Amino acid sequence: xxxxxxxxxxxxxxxxPCTFELAVPGLAPLNNGSAIEHGTKxxxxxxxxxxxxxxxxxxxxxxxxxxxxMPPALGxxxxxxxxxxxxxxxxxxxxxxxxxLGERMLDLFDEEKMVExxxxxxxxxxxxxRALEIADKxxxxxxxxxxxxxxxxxxxxxxxxxxxxRAAHDGSNAVKRWFESSSRS
Amino acid sequence: MALPLPPGxxxxxxxxxxxxxxxxxxxxxxxxxxxxxxxxxxxxIPPFATPLPLWLALLLKKQRRANISPPGWLNVxxxxxxxxxxxxxxxxxxxxxxxxxPQPTSTAPLEEDPYLAHDxxxxxxxxxxxxxTAQAQDDALPYHWLELSHLLLTHAADDFDDPDAVxxxxxxxxxxxxxKLRKGFRVLDAGAGVKMNxxxxxxxxxxxxxxxxxxxxxxxxxxxxxxxxKEEEAEQRENGLGSSNYRDDxxxxxx
Numbered sequence: 140x141x142x143x144x145x146x147x148x149x150x151x152x153x154x155x156p157c158t159f160e161l162a163v164p165g166l167a168p169l170n171n172g173s174a175i176e177h178g179t180k181x182x183x184x185x186x187x188x189x190x191x192x193x194x195x196x197x198x199x200x201x202x203x204x205x206x207x208x209m210p211p212a213l214g215x216x217x218x219x220x221x222x223x224x225x226x227x228x229x230x231x232x233x234x235x236x237x238x239x240l241g242e243r244m245l246d247l248f249d250e251e252k253m254v255e256x257x258x259x260x261x262x263x264x265x266x267x268x269r270a271l272e273i274a275d276k277x278x279x280x281x282x283x284x285x286x287x288x289x290x291x292x293x294x295x296x297x298x299x300x301x302x303x304x305r306a307a308h309d310g311s312n313a314v315k316r317w318f319e320s321s322s323r324s
Numbered sequence: 325m326a327l328p329l330p331p332g333x334x335x336x337x338x339x340x341x342x343x344x345x346x347x348x349x350x351x352x353x354x355x356x357x358x359x360x361x362x363x364x365x366x367x368x369i370p371p372f373a374t375p376l377p378l379w380l381a382l383l384l385k386k387q388r389r390a391n392i393s394p395p396g397w398l399n400v401x402x403x404x405x406x407x408x409x410x411x412x413x414x415x416x417x418x419x420x421x422x423x424x425x426p427q428p429t430s431t432a433p434l435e436e437d438p439y440l441a442h443d444x445x446x447x448x449x450x451x452x453x454x455x456x457t458a459q460a461q462d463d464a465l466p467y468h469w470l471e472l473s474h475l476l477l478t479h480a481a482d483d484f485d486d487p488d489a490v491x492x493x494x495x496x497x498x499x500x501x502x503x504k505l506r507k508g509f510r511v512l513d514a515g516a517g518v519k520m521n522x523x524x525x526x527x528x529x530x531x532x533x534x535x536x537x538x539x540x541x542x543x544x545x546x547x548x549x550x551x552x553x554k555e556e557e558a559e560q561r562e563n564g565l566g567s568s569n570y571r572d573d574x575x576x577x578x579x
Contacts, residue, residue: 238541245548266545270538271509277534299541306330306533313335314530321339321471322478 146298150239154182157191157205185243192247212237213244225265226272229295237297238266273300277307332532338525342471343379348458350374350391351384375457378475385480392480396462398473400486403493405463410500419501419522423452423464470498470526505531509538 159179166175169183183191183205191205211217212233220228230237276292296304333341344362351368358365358380366374373393376384384390396402409420456472466472473494481487505527508519520528 238545242544242547245545266541267510267538270541271506274506274509274534303534303537303541306537307531310335310530310533314526317335317339317471317526318474320336321475 146236146239149298150236150243151186152184153210153234153236153240155185155188155210155240155244156208157181157183157188158208159191159205160202161196161204163204185240189247207247209244209248210234210240213241221265225268230269230297230300231295233297235298238299269296269300270303273304274307277304278311330533331536333525333529335526335529338468338529339471342468342475342525343377343382345378345456345468345472346375347378347381347395347456347472347476348373348393349376349381349384350393351389352391353389355384355389373458378456378472382475382479385483392476392483393458394476394480394484395456395458395460395466395472397460397465397469398476398490399462399484400489400493402462403490403497406465407493407497407500410497410504417504417507419504419520421464422522423461423466425452465497465522465524467525470494470524501527509535 157180159175159181160177162177163175167173169175170179170181175181188205188207192203192207195203217228217233234240273296293301293304349368350373351370353368354370355368357367360377360380362377365376365380368374368376368390376390381390381392385392397406406420409415452466456466456468460466473490477484477487477491477494484490501523505520505523
């Protein structure tokens with residue numbers, strides 16, 4: 140992950156639910172000023188959640204400050220919907236950088252079974268099938284933009300997919316532009 | 325990161341490079357040979373055909389100083405033949421092959437540096453000679469077929485026997501090949517690729533951004549698994565265990 144990459148920064152700014160294992164008086168501002176007790180649940184940006192979950196406070200207790208939970212975007216409900224029909228899920232409504240989030244969570248979680256499941260799910264079905272759909276839709280942007288039967292197609296794409304869409308569209312557009320410009324002169 | 329252009333040639337650049345291709349020109353006026361950066365051109369003496377770079381040929385065509393005789397593959401007969409190949413069910417998975425490569429000029433690498441020996445440079449597209457001249461092979465589409473045929477059809481349409489039919493065939497060809505390419509997207513994977521033998525430069529430039537994006541996305545999703553695998557491998561090596569199990573796993577995955 141590149142330091143100057145805004146995409147990486149934005150991906151890390153997505154929120155993930157955390158459960159605090161200890162009372163942390165110093166972090167009260169995070170919870171709108173009320174004290175953080177054992178068992179408090181908070182949605183924290185990924186970069187902070189990671190630090191809290193990984194770092195261990197000095198002292199007798201060996202648990203970390205907080206434990207990181209799976210964000211709802213990667214929860215069983217969304218995954219079931221994805222396995223039913225990858226194209227019908229609006230990934231953007233789940234997380235703006237859905238694949239980035241998944242990628243980060245895969246880094247942080249070690250449960251093999253879940254990791255395998257997610258990877259298979261993402262790469263074999265979701266990402267590929269959606270990419271094919273994107274390739275088709277990008278050839279005909281008029282319906283996508285003016286809301287034909289696929290009016291909110293763009294609204295359901297996460298940022299990575301939008302970039303794909305733009306790449307596919309730019310490619311065919313550049314060819315079209317060259318054809319036009321070369322027939323004029 | 326600082327470079328705003330995507331990697332690889334853009335379609336406009338491919339189109340520009342296409343104008344370097346030699347085409348056969350039948351001059352109407354005398355013209356001495358020109359000393360160009362790309363090498364000297366042959367002098368033009370009216371009834372004799374002369375190979376000229378496409379950009380110069382188009383310029384002379386516009387000034388009505390020359391006619392361009394289209395390459396062998398750019399006529400109704402040859403294009404119908406190629407289109408038949410593309411639409412045949414038996415060859416549904418492959419693109420029509422590119423022109424034959426010239427005979428290799430050397431068989432064994434030289435004893436010194438094989439890369440520096442001049443006669444060891446084997447040519448491959450897009451550097452083939454005679455891809456667009458009248459001597460071009462007439463049953464294969466060269467690397468710059470799309471760009472070249474477009475330029476010739478728009479600027480030298482009166483040199484064709486039946487420009488409309490040629491135009492129609494080219495459009496069919498392009499659509500057939502695009503749909504084949506789209507079918508190829510289905511097999512894209514983190515480590516896999518699409519077989520694109522016979523693809524033209526413009527077609528490659530058109531889909532480069534998308535294909536690159538898909539492969540990169542898949543690679544990033546698979547990254548954590550790759551890393552876990554690498555760690556496992558390193559661990560096994562440290563422990564001095566045979567890595568036969570790991571190899572088996574990998575082989576299974578590859579299938």
